[in-house]
Amino acid sequence: MSLALASALSASLAVTGVASSVLPAAADSGDGNATIRVVREVNANGKWDQALEPGMSGVSVVLTDDAGRSITGTTQADGTVKLTPGNSLGGGKYRVEVKNPDKGVLFPGFASLRSDLIDPTVLSSNVEFVDLSGGKNVEITTSFWSPEDYCQKNAMLVTACMNPTIPPADPAPDSKRTLTSFPYNARGEYDQLTDLATTADTGTVWGIGYNKVTKQIFSGAYAKRGTKYGPGGPGAIYRTDPATKQTTVFTRVPNPGSTGHNPNANMDEAFGLVVGKQSLGDVDVSSDGKDLYVVNLHDRRLYRYDATQSTAATYKASYPIKDPGCAAPGDWRPSGIGIQDGKVYVGGVCSAQSTGSKADLRAVVQVFDPVTGQFTGTVMDQPLNYKRMDPSYEPAGRCFGSTWYPWSNVRPNTQDGHQCTEANMQNPEPILSDLLFETNGDMVVGFGDRFSDRTGWQLPGSDDARPTTTFEGGDINRACRGGNHMFVLDGNGGCTNNGTPEIREFYPGDTMGMHQEISEGGLALSKVETTIPFTAMDPIPKTGSGVRWVDRTTGNANPATDGNYLNDTFGKSRGIADLEVLCDEAPxxxxxxxxxxxxxxxxxxxxxxxxxxxxxxxxxxxxxxxxxxxxxxxxxxxxxxxxxxxxxxxxxxxxxxxxxxxxxxxxxxxxxxxxxxxxxxxxxxxxxxxxxxxxxxxxxxxxxxxxxxxxxxxxxxxxxxxxNPQADLSVIKIGPAKVGPGEDIEYQIIVTNNGPNTATRWTITDPLPDGVTNARTSNADCGIAAGTLTCSGGPLAVGESHTITVRANAPIPQQTVTLKNCVKVTGTEPDPNMDNNNSCVPTEVPPVPVIDPAIGGAAAAAALGGFFLIRRRRGNAGAAF
Incomplete structure (x- = not known):
């Protein structure tokens, strides 16, 4: 390349910026900050409902600038993290990425279309774009959700009434309701009930599960003194279609125990020994509707059935529920089930029946992984010897104890050093009967009272026992994560205490008048509601059983308005089963x-x-x-x-x-x-x-x-x-300022792509000046036709140049002429700068004077500065390219 060409090219590149290096953008000290909040959504409405949707801690959030540089933060306990570009990032505009902490279990929550980022209660997607330039601060809220958390507002609740078959002379008719449903907002006495099944259909059941995919209700047989099994016997699971109100036997769980009811022998007294030890415990269905789980109280195994079928001839698998180290192996009594985020939780108690010591009473929850078919560990192991209520021993001989008591097969004559001679008695023996999980991960634990189920209400005396009128003493508890990530019960100080300094409890609303613990062990949780319902003794000021609601945050209730009375047959002992909310599938x-x-x-x-x-x-x-x-x-x-x-x-x-x-x-x-x-x-x-x-x-x-x-x-x-792949193509034409008549003219045409995208195809068009002859080029992609040079090529990367050389012979003018040669470049992509798409170069060609032949050629040539031509001898150099 000639020195002139090199200088021209260098000047051109300096103008276009192609040759300069691009440095990272400097941090803009004036940028503001971004506060990102991550919450767990439940109701699919695209808004942050603060009372229902808690912040998620430990979520990674990345802030990225246009140069690809990033900073990362982690959300705190309230679900927020503040990210400031500082000296690490710059440019004013940033991408926010919130990383899913549990892929496959959690999914992006519902986002709302929004024209701005002003309102932080409107949910954004997990990827958002913020402008922090000029010191602007932005606060956005995004969400994840587990689809199993979703429920529609005012969904139906379903439970089952327990109906007595004693005294034998006056049993409840088989036509009396067992399964019944009602809207979540129903309150009062028998409010808005829809009967779904009768004693003839199901007998006495406890565990209730719902398959939201097939919209079928499952209920499991339960061993309770004085109330009979249904047609499927002690291992029966029933399937009820709420639309048609038809109930069938879904399956019979093997080895449920064989002790039968005998209402004619001391009011079925002998059957009380097997309560909590035979038949079935809790029943639950996975959120995808594929699996039904049930606890066999007799062989202490978790059974798994195909919930998609109308009947199940046998189980898919069964798993031993390991003794967690109770005082004796026979003391381990699992019963409750909870399902959350793809895991199954199984809870039970160490009954302390072998020792009779309250110190050996424990509540234990283990985790089962459905994928591996293995129990993977224990998440709660809590003593149950804390104070639960104020005791009452008046009048003399009446025993209403303050704690949980070890399981027993007899009616105790003493309680905490007090003689128990009156018929009225409260001596609660814990059954961990139900498990739920709050949106923030806290566990809600339902305890039933075995003593209530093995004794009964207003039973006359017998040869083996005094007259008995048992008051239910179950509980609804909350367990929160402790420092070692194990759950700690509220009674042991694990959660917010909404009770008193002596009686620590999250839900003080489970009272009615003098009765301080009225839960009957069944729970349901609709995460789109602000309350939590549980089965209860005296849900309103009236003796019997039904459902009570307490506030999910304060644990309080209004006794006059927060209950629905459903059953009067077992008085103040347990007369109602589990509770289930019939949620639709998530949208x-x-x-x-x-x-x-x-x-x-x-x-x-x-x-x-x-x-x-x-x-x-x-x-x-x-x-x-x-x-x-x-x-x-x-x-x-x-x-x-x-x-x-x-x-x-x-x-x-x-x-x-x-x-x-x-x-x-x-x-x-x-x-x-x-x-x-x-x-x-x-x-x-x-x-x-x-x-x-x-x-x-x-x-x-x-x-x-x-x-x-x-x-x-x-x-x-x-x-x-x-x-819109723009490519700023520029062209520069370089040629001599002056050539002699008939001499070679060499032009350099330089095509450059200044970006921002690759030029996939470019074309230059160069109409050669009039009078030039013998135009030629060595470039294979060029052609000359009708005096015009046309060349094409590509692709041409950003910053890349392509050079074309073309030669021709100058004309032999009679007077000085200026050859103006202009070239134009075009491309396939839009060109954002058309001002640099043309380039022209002028070349002067002087004339050759007519010379008398008598004048010597050398002298003439010297006089003309080296140019020499005799008109009579006109010729062409005809040199090769």
């Missing part, structure tokens, strides 16, 4: 964002703009359009039936494949929001939440398929990036 939300991928890397960078007003359509597996969305000011779109409400619930079930398409032709036509834009590279990197998912796959429009595998498994990764 779905899919979609998220359309943006302009300016650097064509397929990643949503903080400074890249959203596409506003673009149409997005949703199609089912049959190609039917079932929803339409238009991107908002932030480029967001969603399909759902609860927040955006642009899809019918029945059109968006899980387990189906849906196709999201950006197939509105008007968007891509002249004047459309995507005119001149095309889909960017899909599936770049390893984070589906920040890349582009739209693929053309030979179709004219980008699309993405989404297949939610389970209820509520929201997908916010259906993003579409578009690129």
């Amino acid at each position: 779905l939300q899919i979609g998220n964002r359309v943006w302009k991928d300016l650097d064509e890397d397929g990643i949503q960078d903080p400074g890249e703009e959203p596409v506003v007003g673009a149409t997005v359509n949703l199609y089912d597996a049959d190609g039917k359009k079932i929803g339409t969305a238009v991107t908002n000011e932030r480029g967001e779109y969603y399909f759902d039936s609860t927040v955006t409400k642009n899809v019918k619930p029945e059109d968006l079930p899980y387990g189906k494949t849906y196709t999201i398409k950006m197939d509105n032709p008007a968007d891509f036509q002249a004047g459309g929001v995507l005119d001149g834009w095309k889909p960017t590279r899909p599936n770049q990197g390893d984070n589906d939440q920040v890349d582009s998912s739209g693929e053309t796959s030979g179709n004219p429009f980008p699309a993405v398929e989404v297949t939610p595998k389970g209820a509520g498994q929201n997908d916010h990764g259906a993003d579409f990036g578009f690129t």
Whole structure:
């Protein structure tokens, strides 16, 4: 390259900036900070309901700038973290990524379309974009959820009444209700009941589970003195269709014990010995509707059945529930089940029956992993010798104790040093009968009273026992995580004490008048409600059984208004079974964002703009359009039936494949929001939440398929990036300022791509000056026709240049002429700067004077500065390129 060419090229590159190195952006000391709150959503409404949706601690949050630099923080106990760019980041605009702490169990919560980030009670997606420039501070709230937490408002509750078969001369008729349902908001006496089954259908049951997929209720036989088994016997699990009110025997759990009722022998007194030891405990169904779990009280095993079938000839598997080290192996009495976040929790008590010592009473909860089929550890192991109520020993001989008491087979004659001679008695023997989990992870524990089930209400005396009128003494407790991550009961100081300094309890509302502990052990939890219902003695000021509600935060209740009275047959002893809420399956939300991928890397960078007003359509597996969305000011779109409400619930079930398409032709036509834009590279990197998912796959429009595998498994990764791949092409033409007549003229044409994208194809057009001859070039991609040089090439990367050399012979003018040679470059991509697409160079060609032949050639040549030509001998150099 000539020195002149090199100098010109260097000057050109300096102007375009191609040759300069790009340094990382300096931190902007004026940037504000971002406060990110992560909560656990439950109600699919796209809002942060502060009373229902607690903050999630320990969640990783990443703040990234346009240069790709990041800082990371972790949410604290309240679910918030503050991220400040400081000296680490810069540029003003940032991407916020909230990392899912438990993939496969938790999914993105429902997000709302929003035009700004002003209101922190509106839920954002887990990827958000914030502008902190100029000292602006931003507070946003995002969420995750477990779909099993979802429930509709005012869902139906179902329980079962227990009906006596003693005294033998006057048993309750078989037509009396067992299973019954009522709305969550029902209050009063027998309010809004719907009878679903009778004693003839089920006999006495305790555990109740609900399959929200098939919408079937399961109930398990229960051993209680003075009230008979149903047609399936002591191991029966019944299946009830609430729509048709038809009940059938689903299965018979093997080895449930063989002791039968004998109401004619001392009021079925002998049967009291097997209460809590034979038949079945709790029944529960996995949130996906596939598995039914039940505790066999007799062989102390967890049984697993296929809950998708109408009947089960046998179980899928059974698992021994390991003795946690009770005073004697026979003291281990598992019963309760809870299911949360894909794990099964099984609870029981060390009954202390072998020693009779309160010090040996313990409540234990173990964890079972359905995937491995193994119990993986213990999460609670708590003593049960704490004070629960104020004792009462008046009048003399009446025993109403203050604590839990060891299991026994007899009616005690003394209690805590007091003689017990009166018929009225409260001597609660704990059965850990039910387990639930609050949204913040706290455990709610339901305790039933075995003594109440093995003795009874207003029973006459016999040869073996005095007359007995037992008052229920169960409990509803809360257990919170301690320093070693084990759960600690409220009575042992593990949770907020809403009670008194002496009687520590989270739920002081489980009282009625003089009765300080009225729970009968059954629990239900709808996480979209502010209260928690439990089965109770005297749920209103009236002797009997039913359901009581307490506040989930304060634990308090209004005795006059927070109960529904359901059964009067067992007085103040237990007369009601477990409690279950009939929640619908969780809805779905899919979609998220359309943006302009300016650097064509397929990643949503903080400074890249959203596409506003673009149409997005949703199609089912049959190609039917079932929803339409238009991107908002932030480029967001969603399909759902609860927040955006642009899809019918029945059109968006899980387990189906849906196709999201950006197939509105008007968007891509002249004047459309995507005119001149095309889909960017899909599936770049390893984070589906920040890349582009739209693929053309030979179709004219980008699309993405989404297949939610389970209820509520929201997908916010259906993003579409578009690129308008601009390439600032520039051209420089370099040539001599002056040549002699007929001499070679050499031109250098330099095409440069100044970015920001690769130029896939470029073309230069160079109409050569009139009069030049023998034009030629060695470039294979060039051609000369009708006096015009045309060259094409590509691709040309950002910062890359391509040089073309062309030569021609100057004309032989009669007078000085200036050859003006102009070249133009064009490209396939839009060019943001057309001012550098043309370049011209002037070249002067002097004339050759007519010379008398008498004048010597050498002298003439010297006079003309070396140019020499005799008109009569006109010729052409004709040199090779």
